[in-house]
Amino acid sequence: MIDVDSIAALLKSVAQQELLPRFAQIEPGVKADGSLVTEADLESQRLVAGRLEQEYPDIGFLGEEMSAQEQASLLQSGEPIFCLDPLDGTTNFVSGVPYFCISLSLIQAGRITHGIVYDPVRDELFTAVSGKGAFLNGKQLLARDSGLSLKQTSALIDFKRLPPQLATRLVTEIPYASQRSFGSVALDLCWLAAGRVHLYLHGASSLWDYGAGSLVCGEAGCPVTTLEGGELFVNRLVKRSAVGAVDARLFDVWTDWLGIAG
Secondary structure, three states: OOOHHHHHHHHHHHHHHHHHHHOOOOOOEEOOOOOEEOHHHHHHHHHHHHHHHHHOOOOEEEEOOOOHHHHHHHHHHOOOEEEEEEEEOHHHHHHOOOOOEEEEEEEEOOEEEEEEEEEOOOOEEEEEEOOOEEEEOOEEEOOOOOOOOHHHOEEEEEHHHOOHHHHHHHHHHOOOOEEEOOOOHHHHHHHHHOOOOOEEEEEEEOHHHHHHHHHHHHHHOOOEEOOOOOOOOOOOOOOEEEEEEOOHHHHHHHHHHHOOOO
């Protein structure tokens, strides 16, 4: 039996004690793929992994800061796995931009069943359990028709990872009213579920980036797919594009504009 409240308390404790004191205070290293890593990422992962392994010895643990070989082996095992991003938004964290989080999902039988995302700056806890809804600090998140046209919406768009032709079309045709890019996939998806933005588009994110946030969106009723129109989650080490909207009607309009088959 998964105790979501207990795991959420663990993530909150680690984020408050290990991430916040280091916020904008440390120098990063650079991983082989060019992304940043800090002692905050590593210590956060170490602490969460140790506690989860004690509490749930029959569930595997996959962390972003593990080797690709270890990650692939865990996914191929077919066993239940906790999947952790110990610090999503590392560039923001290092630069002093207050938009980052710790994010954990549970993968069971080829699907994400639990998701927890904690933003320590705002003390905002997003949780979701498959079939039981999504919540922000205990208040249920429910998608409602925004009543907006596409031209009235605000969009979270990560241009860096989009196909160049699509990125060019977005900046020349500008289908929405305004556009932002904040730098944390997990929080981006949770903010979509909370109705703080209306559209979402990202060209390539990893399982630990989108896992928990995608479940929060799904349980809130915010549709999310890939640019190809497929399911966002796959139980493999492949980066996935993501397209989402705050309600089903806008999702249809947005994906139609993008040319995604329904």
